[in-house]
Amino acid sequence: MSKGNVSKISYEDLQVNFHEVHPGLTNQEAIEESNRCLYCYDAPCIQACPTGIDIPTFIKKIASGNLKGSAKTIMTANPIGASCSRVCPTEELCEGACVLNDSTKPIMIGNLQRYATDWAIKNDQVLFQAGEKNGKKVAVVGGGPAGLSAARELALLGYDVTIFEAEDKAGGLNTYGIVSFRLPQNISFWEVNQVESLDVKIRTNTRVGADISVEEIMDQHDIVILAVGMSKVPELGIDGEDLDGVYDAIEFVKATKTKPIDSQFLGKKAVVIGAGNTAIDGATCSVRLGSENVKILYRRTLEEMTAYDFEYEFAKQDGVEFRWLTAPVKIIGDENGKVKAIECVKMVLGEPGEDGRRRPVALEGSEFILEVDAVIKAIGQSRYVDLLEQFELEHSGGVVKINPQTYQTSNQKVFACGDVIFGKGQGEAMVVSAAQQGKDTAYAIHQLVSSTVPETA
């Protein structure tokens, strides 16, 4: 992170705090940086990208001024490449694999990708055209990264695709779950529009299993793709969770992206329970809403924390405090049912558990109380088990079982991708991985359909 990224929190105009933090590259910066790329052959950055973007090629196109071609190279490989340029852990992926790590310093691949896709957004580019219709109807349940990606690829191949989206807008995590100062909504909307421009129908405010039945979906489509992601943050299982001032981190972030920024947090104290990327988002949003003090409470240590390093650094720059080996015991309310404090206990790390991480154990007698006005829960996400049951799919604790080669579920007509198949040793919870799974699912479906429907010559 460069020094220029130190955030400046405004207490006068909270809106400003939710503007995108990092400015994009200027034209000159992009030209200089793109000319630094070696244009490797069989480049390791391509191998390191889950969607396999031809990175040297898109960078070369920036250098030559072919920005439309550059954006198309990116978006061809990754239907949500504009969002990924902002949210990918690039130092672990493309930039981490750049050969220049071994000689000078890696190319700013993420920033260049953002530069090219921003150009396409600003210039209202429509990069793709729908394929010739093949008469097959596909329903995609969930319009997040995986669903959009699958829908895009199938539309290019000529399928009649309908996305069923529970929310008001499609885009899923990119639209609602990633803080605005990292990923503004208009980026996600552009990607949704790119998919819609391929004649993909998106039925928003339509929750499958409630607003439309599973039977109806199954009857009306040849194939169904389940890409519903994950649900709310689960209960902590402690007293006081129903108090006013206890928030689900995902809902909390969503509110900052969908509602006017309000000032109720000004000068307040908040704690966030958990230390994943969502916890960081919850904490940094709290800071930007004007909270006076924000602490992340985590029952393990920095070592076990799942947040990316750059997220952790970002939170520290925002002034978020980290309290390791600290677990909540109960949330204490005042006479009006509002949160006023949280009781915690210190932990010690015991023997390693199933996942190899050392299990935290409460240290008896170490309880203490923190005065807080808000508690934000970010200890993972629960699953749409009920929906999976309605589809009668085999699953393990809400993680849909699939054939890893074909993405087919226990119902041959139903495919699944994205976070709904993440977990239990299956896959990675990255936006870019979801995009790739969407593509792979589309290809698997097409292969299946092509082999069952004889090609007409």
Added chain:
Amino acid sequence: MADLRINLAGIQSPNPFWLASAPPTNSGYQVQRAFEAGWGGAVWKTLGDPILNVSSRFAAVSFNGQRVAGFNNIELITDRPLEVNLKEIYETKKKFPNHAIIASLMVEPKQEKWHEIVKRVEDVGVDGLELNFGCPHGMAERGMGAASGQVPELVQKQTYWVKEVAKTPVIVKLTPNITDITVTAEAAVEGGADAISMINTINSLAAVDIHTWDTVPHVGGKGAHGGYCGPAVKPIALHMVGDCARNPRINVPISGIGGISNWENAVEFMLMGATGVQVCTAAMHHGFRIVEDMIEGLNNYLDEKGIASVSELVGKSVQKYSDWGDLDLNYKVVARINNETCINCNKCHIACEDTSHQCIDMLKDDNGTSYLKVREEDCVGCNLCSIVCPVDGAIDMVALKSELPPMTWNERQAALGVLACGVDPVTK
């Protein structure tokens, strides 16, 4: 501290770095600033009948973000009255008596015109004259500059006219817009030139604006060819200097010009036979201050080499510059990749695979780590891989010990000729 002084055909200079006749030497103000910055000499922007200039006039060629890789102009000789220039030359020479001031001259190819201007500039105390037979635009249409410089007889005759009256050394500046520069160089020598300088600018069109479809530069939507210079022309200039330096009939000092941007370039030109160098584009790109590094770098180089005087460099590489027919056919180098240093960008592989001799393999070791290896038996030693390699030291070109004695093409042909004679009757 090495002795950086040069003596080019009798013109003394405290160091080999002169400003070439061009926009940087347009006025006394500029030349005096240059001398203060450390330049050893200046060839005053060409004097003659003042001309009218157009706007705009310069253009640069950028390559992969490198600005001014090449430079082009359609400016003409001085547009200021001769009297003004002469007055300023006089004042400048008075202030800087130890620096070389050479007057660049261009007039119609008439004896009396040359006589007149030579007398007038020598009266104000110049150290030498440089005849501009190179300017490729504007003046050429009027029979001057390159129009004269492309005709050996005119070069010889005009040099002769100048020498009839000149008291100071005469340098003839040659145009590269000719098939063989040694022909005009010889003509200059025959005309009595004390030295030659090269190269003037090369006919060029810098660019076309793909948005407006205008040439670059353009004058109200119309363009004309200009003169090319800057780093991009250095190889051409170096070749021409070398060709003249190794020609025994061109036995006069050479002032090297063409894309010299730093002390290393200057050393190259001097090794290839130049007694001193002239610089323009680099100064236009960065200002006169670059000469400080040129002087210091040259001095450090000489000290490191244990060379007492810069003059000792002159011509040291000339004998190494020959013709293809004199190259040893049995000398062989191959590429070797140092996998410790290699960063696996695979640029050498694809360059060799697509465009050379397909002898660099992409392999994996027992641990699955990628590495590159040259099949030496198939390597022709072309250098391409080491040229495209972005990391110093990752590819070495290694000379192999030859089993055969050295033999050049010319020697081989001579040997075959003898053999052919012997075989001749049989084949007939």
